[in-house]
Amino acid sequence: MQEKRHTSSHYETELREVKNGLIYLGALTEKAIQKAMNSLLERNSELARAVIKDDREIDQLDNELEDRCVRILALRQPTAIDLRFITTAIKINGHLERIGDMAVNIAEKAIMLNEEPQLKPYIDLPRMADMVGEMIKFSLDALVNNDVVLAEKVRHKEQVVDELNEQIFRELLTFMMEDPKAIHRAIIIMQISKNLERIADHAKGVADMVIYLVTGESVRHQGCTEGEKE
């Protein structure tokens, strides 16, 4: 939608503003996740509180973007690729906002964990966080560059994150069986892991939308084919 020129340059600007808004929202959520995970790994509750505070900006931008999209739908009645862009923008906006909320969840859990001694050194959790961070980064890169190949990569990573989540689950289970006092902390860590897994789902959602935006094909409810699995 940005390559072709519209007769109305104002319309052009409106569309570009939506895209810029999405990228900026992406940058904000990316940062939120990073900070939330750092607050957990470095046991820094101050950082966690900053994440919770900064979420207000994400929510605000989410509302603003949605308003913009609706206004364009109503006033410009976009067709063809523009219509596809606006509808996907609304969806991507939703995904990103949810990712922001998950970051807040993780930050809240981190504060709770930081008040108790560390249960165990985190090994799989940082790996999972790295992978999820990469998924968000790739899906946003794909959005910026309209890169379908990169979006496909994100879709494949989701599987790996799922497996990591299960692995963390099993490991924590053994901790809980060994020591009932660990149960509380273990459950919180499980929730964090679950949150990361859901962030991965949303990142995949963004990637799906990029694929739809570029190719016009909906891949949302298709798994990846066997050959494509990593």
Added chain:
Amino acid sequence: MKRHFFYKTFGTYLVIIILSFFVLNLFVRDEIKKIMTAQIEEQLMTSARLIDLNSPKDISRQLQQITGISGARVTLIDVQGKVFADSEKEVAGLENHIDRPEIQEARVRGRGKSVRFSKTIGVDMLYIAIPINEGATIKGYVRLARPLHDVKEAGEKSYNSFFLALVIVAFISLIIAVIFSYRLAAPIKEMERFTEGLRRGTTEGSIIIKTSDETKKLADNINYLVIELKNRIRLANEENSKLVTAFASMTEGVMILDADDKIEAVNRALSSMLASRYEDIAGKTLLEAFRNVELQQAFLKFKQTGQSVFREVALGDPEPVILNVSISGIKVESGNAKTMVVFHDITRLKKLERVRIDFVANVTHEIRTPLTAILGYLETIRDGAINNPEEARKFIDIILKHAQRLNRLVEDLLTISRIELGEVNFHFEDISPADVINNVLPVIDPKAKSKRIEIDNLIPEKLPLIRADKDRLTQIFVNILDNAVKFTPESGKVSISAEETNGFVLVGISDTGIGVPKEEIERLGERFYRVDKTRSRDLGGTGLGLSIVKHLMIAHGGKMEIESQLGRGTKVFLFFPVMK
């Protein structure tokens, strides 16, 4: 060009010549005709007056006579207009002549004249008439008619000579036009060729014109302009190359954004700053290229206020570069303004700052711990334990242990700063690293045995000698092996290997210990840097061992590298330059 001039000059001449020919021809021919006609008229008049009507019998003879003199046709007409004698035609067939203009004029004025074109012979005819008087009354008229052949001829002759003159003048003017146009066009043509060459960049120097009129002035002006232009271009080029060199060679990263806020140019410093972190940023906006919240906020602030914005920004994951970014506008005379973004890499500065802060915090902590213990036990002794020699002795032992620890700490610190300041005297000699390690092993052995750690010495027999200070080399191996044993759990394994590579003897010491997180490896050589703040102090180190090794290796012209995997173990590589 030359032709143009020729056509223009010659054309103008030709028009003037032809016009003057026609005008002259018209006036002169008319005048000649008039004069000739008047002469003939007078001649005829004189002839006409010779007629004497008083002797009618002679009339026919008289007519013949007059015709003979004047070559004219003579007609006699009575008052009614009836012709009663003619020198050429039969009187009977002739019509009444009373309404002829010459007769009418003669009746009124006493003499009449008329020029009429005769269709029968195809020339103008001159008619003159005079009345024949008898007293006061008119008895009749004499009319003489003569064709004006000679007048026509004279006209034609004058026309011909005029035409000849025209051709001659035209030919002369052609020659003049050629010469003139050549002389006018040549310098202009020269200037044209010169300026054309300048435009293409094939001509140099200045133009020389030999004339001294306006073209000379024009040429002088062109020469002046050329010199001026060359100067300006040279200045602009100089200015430009200065800027380009500055842009390329400055250590700060510089980026230019075009009017649409897209990245237009990036200098080499910035490319290398961002290398491996961002690819393909040309043509994107800052937001698209970096997707960094702080940078975008700074940019938006600049866009809103139009004033330069400074901000500290960390770009790139997982090892960010920390940059001082300044965003300012580039003023342009016309068109949309561009933006300049300057990046100053302060990653190293930040790191050093961090090291310094950590060092101060660590050193106070390291010193305070034994001091607290010493003070505590001393107070206990003073407050009563002094009376219980057995207790007191135990406490004093503890105090001594902590004091020794403090002493060791200070010693180590001194060693490092001395090495750093170059105040340590090394006694370099050629030694075999294998010998030194064999001497060190017995020192480490008891500690290893107590943890059931197996030490594998895989050093080959034949190794090149290295140039080193024996005592310092011993210290290096003690420190590294001590660390390896210290951080390896019971029943682990430590192995020592060595080989020669690329002019270095490489000694590798690997353990199956707890390992070090990847992001902390590069900080291991820092003074007091501890990966696990609680555990390693329990193991009794000062936190300076690796730092000393690092500095000693540098003093030996070698280096230390560390590889590690969390939970798997650590490998320390020591590179010693081979003795030459």
